Amino acid sequence: MTDSVPQISWNYTEFSVGYPSLAKEVCVGQYYLRLLLESGSSGRAQDFPLRDPVAFFRALYHRFLCDADVGLTVDGAVPDELGASDDWCDMGRLDGFGGGGGSSVRELCARAMAIVYEQHHKTIGPFEGTAHITVLLDRTDDRALRHRILLLLKVLMKVLSNVEACVLVGGCVLAVDLLTVVHEASERTAIPLQSNLIAATAFMEPLKEWLFIDKDGAQVGPVEKDAIRRFWSKKEIDWTTRCWASGMLDWKRLRDIRELRWALAVRVPVFTPIQVGEAALSILHSMVSAHSDLDDAGEIVTPTPRVKRILSSPRCLPHIAQAMLSGEPSVVEGAAALLKAVVTRNPKAMIRLYSTGAFYFSLAYPGSNLLSIAQLFSITHVHQAFHGGEEAAVSSSLPLAKRSVLGGLLPESLLYVLERGGPAAFAAAMVSDSDTPEIIWTHKMRAENLIRQVLQHLGDFPQKLSQHCHSLYDYAPMPPVTYPELRDEMWCHRYYLRNLCDEIRFPNWPIVEHVEFLQSLLVMWREELTRRPMDLSEEEACKILEISLEDVSSDDASKKNSFEVSEEISSISKQIENIDEEKLKRQYRKLAMRYHPDKNPEGREKFLSVQKAYERLQATMQGLQGPQLWRLLLLLKGQCILYRRYGDVLEPFKYAGYPMLLNAVTVDKDDNNFLSSDRAPLLVAASELIWLTCMSSSLNGEELVRDGGIQLLATLLSRCMCVVQPTTPASEPSAIIVTNVMRTFSVLSQFESARVEMLEFSGLAEDIVHCTELELVPAAVDAALLTIAHVSVSSELQDTLLKAGVLWYLLPLLLQYDSTAEESDSTEAHGVGASVQIAKNLHAVRASQALSRLSGLCTDGVSTPYNQAAADALKALLTPKLASLLKDQLPKDLLSRLNTNLESPEIIWNSSTRAELLKFVDQQRSIQGPDGSYDLKDSHAFLYKALSKELYVGNVYLRVYNDQPDFELSEPEAFCVALLDFISCLVHNQSVTESDVQGKVNLTVPSIETSELQSDTADGSINEQHASDDSLAVTDEKATGKKDFSLVKNLKSGLTSLKNLLTSNPTLASIFTSKEQLLPLFECFSVHGGSESNIPQLCLSVLSLLTAYAPCLEAMVADGSSLLLLLQMLHSASSCREGALHVLYALASTPELAWAAAKHGGVVYILELLLPLQEEIPLQQRAAAASLLGKLVGQPMHGPRVAITLARFLPDGLVSVIRDGPGEAVVSAFEQTTETPELVWTPAMATSLSAQIATMASDLYREQMKGRVVDWDVPEQASGQQEMRDEPQVGGIYVRLFLKDPKFPLRNPKRFLEGLLDQYLSSIAATHYDMQAIDPELPLLLSAALVSLLRVHPALADHVGYLGYVPKLVAAVAYEGRRETMSSGEVKNGTYEDGTYETENGSTQPSTQTPQERVRLSCLRVLHQLAASTTCAEAMAATSVGTPQVVPLLMKAIGWQGGSILALETLKRVVVAGNRARDALVAQGLKVGLVEVLLGLLDWRAGGRNGLCSQMKWNESEASIGRVLAVEVLHAFATEGAHCTKVRDILNASDVWSAYKDQKHDLFLPSNAQSAAAGVAGLIESSSSRLTYALTAPPPQPGLVRLPASTASDTNGMQDHLP
DSSP states (O other): OGGGSOOOOOOGGGOOOOOGGGTTOBEETTEEHHHHHHHHHTTOGGGSOOSOHHHHHHHHHHHHHHHHHHOOOBTTBOGGGGOOOTTSOOGGGSTTBOTTSHHHHHHHHHHHHHHHHHHHHHHHOOOTTHHHHHHHHHHOOBHHHHHHHHHHHHHHTTSHHHHHHHHHTTHHHHHHHHHHGGGGOSSOOOOTTOOHHHHHHTTSOOOOOEEEEOTTSOEEEEEOHHHHHHHHHTTSSOTTOEEEETTOSSOEEGGGOHHHHHHTOBSOOSSOHHHHHHHHHHHHHHHHHHSOSBOTTSOBOSSOOHHHHHHTSTTTHHHHHHGGGGOOHHHHHHHHHHHHHHHTTOHHHHHHGGGGTHHHHHHHOOOSOOHHHHHHHHHHTTSOOTTSSSSOOOOTTSOHHHHSTTTTTSOHHHHHIIIIIOHHHHHHHHTSOEESSSOEEOHHIIIIIIIHHHHHHHTTHHHHHHHOTTOOOOOOOOOOOOOGGGTTOOEETTEEHHHHHOTTTSTTOOOOOHHHHHHHHHHHHHHHHHOOOOSSOHHHHHHHTTOOHHHHBOHHHHHHHHTOOSOHHHHHHHHHHTBOHHHHHHHHHHHHHHHOTTTOGGGHHHHHHHHHHHHHHHHHHHTOSSOOHHHHHHHHHHHHHHHHHHTTTTTTSOOSOHHHHHHHHOOOTTOOOTTSTTTHHHHHHHHHHHHHHHHHOHHHHHHHHHTTHHHHHHHHHHHHHHHOOTTOOTTSHHHHHHHHHHHHHHHHTTSHHHHHHHHHOTTHHHHHHHHTTOTTOHHHHHHHHHHHHHHTTSHHHHHHHHHTTHHHHHHHHHTTOOTTSOGGGGOOOTTOOOOHHHHHHHHHHHHHHHHHHHHTOOOSSSOOOOOHHHHHHHHHHHOHHHHHGGGSSSTHHHHHHHTSOEEOSSOEEOHHHHHHHHHHHHHHHHOOOTTSOOOOHHHHTOOOGGGTTSOEETTEEHHHHHHOTTOOOSOHHHHHHHHHHHHHHHHHTTTSOHHHHHHHHHHHOTTBOGGGTSOTTOOSOOOTTOOOGGGSOOOHHHHHHHHHHHHHHHHHHHHHHHHHHHHHOGGGGGGGOSHHHHHHHHHGGGOTTTGGGTHHHHHHHHHHHHTTSHHHHHHHHTOHHHHHHHHHHHHHOGGGHHHHHHHHHHHTTSHHHHHHHHHSSHHHHHHHHHSOSSSOOOHHHHHHHHHHHHHHHTOTTTHHHHHHHHHHHSOHHHHHHHHHOOHHHHHHHHHSOEESSSOEEOHHHHHHHHHHHHHHHHHHHHHHHTTOOOOOOOOSSOSSOGGGTTSOEETTEEHHHHHHOTTSOOSOHHHHHHHHHHHHHHHHHHHHHOTTTSOTTHHHHHHHHHHHHHHHOTTHHHHHHHHTHHHHHHHHHHHHHHHHHHHHHHHHTTOSGGGEEEOTTSOEEEOOOOHHHHHHHHHHHHHHHHTTSHHHHHHHHOOOTTSOOHHHHHHHHTTSTTTHHHHHHHHHHHTSTTOTTHHHHHHHHHHHTHHHHHHHHHOSTTTGGGSHHHHTTOOHHHHHHHHHHHHHHHHHHHHSSTTHHHHHHHHHTOHHHHHHTTSOGGGGSOSOHHHHHHHHHHHHHHHHTTOOOSSSOOOOOGGGGHHHHHHHHHHHHHHHTOO
16 A cells, blocks of 8 residues: 555645735846836945846847737726736746736836936947837837937947947937927026016916818818817827928828827826937937047048038938027027037038028027127138128238127127137126226117117017927028117227226226227227218108108107108108117118028028118117217227227337328318317317327327328417416317417427428417416416427427517516425325416426526437527526526426525525516516517626625625635635635736726626625626726725725635635646736735735635645745745744745645745744744744644754754753654643753743844844845854853764753664764774873763663674774774884783782782773773674674774773773673674684683682783773673583684693583582672772763762673673583
8 A cells, every 4th residue: 555655756846935915016137127216216226235146138129029919908098907807828927027017117217218328338348239229219109108218328338339320320310309399498597687578488378380181071270280289189190190380391101200209198298398309319429429520630621520421411400500599598508519519621611601690599599608609700700701702701901890690789899809809708708787988788789789689580480489389590690780889989900999988987998909009099090080970861761661751750750740840852852860779770670581682592681781871770760970079089098998998008109190180180261160069079189189199109209290190280370369368278179289289389390300390380388378378277288398398309399489578488487386285295185186386396396407408508318499589587586506507407406495594605586586586577578579579688788686696606605605715615616716816816906996996807807796895885787898987986095995994805715715715726727827826815915904904814724725735735835925924924024924834834745845944034033933022922932833844854854954943942862852742742842841862952942042132033033124135144153052062962962961861862872873983983093093182981881871772782783883983993003002012012021910009908009000991991891792692793804905893892802901801791792692793803813822821810729819910900800700701602602603612622632621521510609799790890990090080079979880890790791500
């Protein structure tokens, strides 16, 4: 049983679980589409990763195709929707195959495909179903599906091959048709600017456009599109029904009319018409950009890419353009950009673009997002063939408004912005509110004029489109848009002239392209002037336009006009002015459409005549027939602004408009209406333009003169000057014209050719001069003054102006200057006018410049001729100094002075002089000659009463100058010369009457102003031509009475001024470098009555100032009498002494004065001051006299002569004091009692000398006053020096007094030394020959002085060596030694012993010395002192043949009584180590056996005290010192040198030396070394203590004792250093 039961197995292969919940989901490729689409719609599709996008996309497309078959319909119903049935296959039972199938699933698939392809189109690549999708898009009758497929197609366009597939099946046209759907939108985006017309379209009754033939064959319609839908739903029409709308060529079946076929589609649409249009535009953009029309090299591809060709066809292009009428911002932007892309590099489409109406549609768009429209305009607006030909109007010679298709629609300023500023600037300008010289465009102009008139032109076309999206715009040229805001404006180049000329609103509007602007202005000016009324009459124009005036007149106008009965023409013009513009435009539009060459190739000429007729009537309406004054005025003002602001830029260019401009300023003689209100502004502007063009460039000025401008301007000026009065305000047109003409003349007058022509017009000079009176028109005055300054380079014009009285008009202007009103104060405050005073100041400056040019006084580099008459008149009227200030280039100095009260040395000017000047000028203005000219004669003789009393020399008022001596004169040199001449005249004419003085002064010194020398009673002026004696009503007696006083007074003023002048300008002394020029000054000393008035003192102070200049010194001393005069003054004129001393001191360096002092007694006069007898003379003067003497003594040439003369009066010491100075020291030396080695002076000596001098001075003065130049010499013994004559004196030094005080600081010790040596040697020589004739004590006195002097001044010993006295002294010693030998041989038989005797204490005293011995010792003492100097020691060694040698001499002297120690020490000194002649001296010693003698002195064995030592007659202390010195000399001999070995040999051989050589020498010295020194001193002193040193029995002087004592101390000092 169990086996028969079968095994059960689970049929798992068919096992499945049904999920009813998933039955409704659509699943493709394992993705649930609903969820995918939800993620895509929320923007997160990219976050949803697909494993295999390619496979998934294909699966989707597969499902899309499958579902196309599922949805079979049964009578329009899908079976699945009717419920389940066994007789139908049912896919819905599968999971993931829900969704009801059919269209809804396809819609899902299309959406999914769009999302996937957008994300992964690079991965998926080209899609082979693009063509299918495109066709399906067109043919499906499911609205929702169509919109989904449209989005899919938009995404597919990302790949090039998809684009190509789409285009091949007609995708381009399909996309354009889809774009037209935007017109079906019932609601539009609200834009604030849109006019009522646009806003109203939404609420208007829709137009009925469609007709169809019903089943019965009857024509139904017209009906709107919605009615077609209703008929369809009622089944009254089907796919085969024929339909038609206006603009279609013929009737078409319903199925062939895409617009209707799509309108009848089923299901609810997904997108609005606007969104459909945006998608279509996107597809079109993708298609156009898929194929570039440039290759890689940047060259244009031909033929044009297919898409562009299709889109630029009449089938597509108009629809793209018309899309802009939708008014939807995004669509407008996209359509404009697409049009730009289509016509770029597509010339055929480019030149025909206008015919689509694209430009009108763009301008009708009210939005603000205009950039893409602007970019479209930028590349197309000048390339349109809108004139009716095949070619675009590209000629650049035409104005932009004529070339551009936008010309009649937009103002030129916006076209200019588009052309020059680019699209962005244009777009910004279009939406901005501007009212400037460059753009006039407002919100209102755009809305109420532009958009409104364009929409009127388009009529009901926009409404038509909403019913029949494919209807085409029938192009008609639009009449120009009129803008009331631009009615009175003129556009030129790139500016609106009325705004540009409105300098209140736009004061400094920057202008560019100056030259082009000027060219445009001139062209427009020429056109305006040559503009004639059109040849077409108004009736003809009306005929051409096929209108009657009654038809088109506005109602009220026609009513009015119907009652008017007047001339026919004027009534027609009146009617035309009242034409209703809208009616006229409508008529123009109708005819223009009919005859436009695009529509009617035969109608070109008719079309042009219609345009012309329209322009003719427009011109009449706007009053633009013929030249218009307002337009001419704007053109002139525009040029003025250009030249005023940019004259420098236009300088190189010659102005081309003079013929027209001069025509504008021409005024006929009998034309009295030239200043009428309508013509005056033109004249003002034209005259200003003439001035500005001339200012800009000299080329223009010359051109103007050549064109005859001077004559026209002169005429205009004279006509205006008849109208203008000094009270005329500056704002009057006549005053402005005068200003402009004067300014023009001020510029033209710089040209020679212009000046020549100006001479020819007689009244011109008077007009120019009278212009300076127009106080209220400062600019005219300014220009007139400039003109006067400029024309003055011609002497003829100078004379013409002077005759016209120019001086009488300019001088008052100078007096209106106010230096306190500075330019810096003129900053304009709001509401504050210009300062009148600043204008007056400027006039004063200009007037002074004009005067300086007129007179030729200017120095500003312009070759202005000198005008004598004018210059003389100005010198008289302004006083010479002020007139000379006209030369300055900056006249402020002159003007400031003219308008203040001044009293300076050069200028006296005050209210009274100003009043006198103005009074005189007024008189002169009223005195006109018979021919209307003025004369300058009166002004040449004009004198100021206020200045008649002043003394005026060389343009300087002396009185004021003497009060203000520090004043800096402008021409000091000329003044100096004039002063000198003035003084010279006064001095030379002191004996003549005063009237003669004046006459002569004026004849000889033209630079002295005559009026100042004139006396009070003079009533006429004396000038250099008319110096007459009877011009002064002064009697001789009166003159003589006054003569001295006024002469002296004038002379004093003159000298004071000269002194002040030289003080402040020392260099002017160069004028006085000749005797002739100095003569007047010396002559002043002799002026009668001068001494009371300080004239001599003034002269002296002048001379002392002159002495600072070397050439003046030479001139002064050239005349001996002048020097004598000065020297005599010291004696005769006590008040002048100080000045005279000052001058003489300055002259003292000249040989001439030194000569005069020595030979003509000058020394006496000076000493008289230095040693006054009774008169008290100030210390200062005495010191000055002493300084003068000192300087005279120092004069190189004749100073020694003066010194000799002085030495006759004064001791040498005082002469030295005088020579050394200073003066105060000299005076005190004279007053002291002095007794020094150099000077002995007592009051008694001074008194006797001063008495002598006083007598001599008086005698000398008396002699000299007799007129003789006495050669004077001093009596031989003039001084009280006799009592000192016997005193020995060397080089001005008393020897005895010197020995009293050897340390007295001598002035010249060297001179004293030389004198001592000379006298000493000569006194020794004298003792040789004549023992009685000379004082035997003199050589000893001199030698003592020599030794003292050398002791105090050791350095002088070298000087003795250099001067060569040493060999002489050596010779003298040798000679004395020989004499001594001879005499001792005679007397004492050659033995030493006889003369000695023993004293009680055992020391040997020498017997009394003879004079020869004393002399001999004195020589040795001098040698001993000199030997301390190495130079002298070397000189002692230098011996020539026949002269004694010093070493043997000194060896001999060892044996002299009292000389042995000196001789040994001298030996020691001459062989010291530093002596270069040492070897020669050692050789001499060896030769005479000196070494042996010295060893003999040391030998104690040769009988002890009875040996050689005893022969020397030394006492104990002398023996000790003698031995020490001997050892030292031997050491010195043996130390070094050529002979030292020889000496050492001798010494080494001696037993004595071996005993001494190593011993300390102190053993030899006695315990009382000082007493030993005193012993030596005693030796020396014993011979000379009897000499007298004082003058009057003085007590014995211990002064000399110091000499040997110091010798001993020297010796001791040396002993300390021995080895």
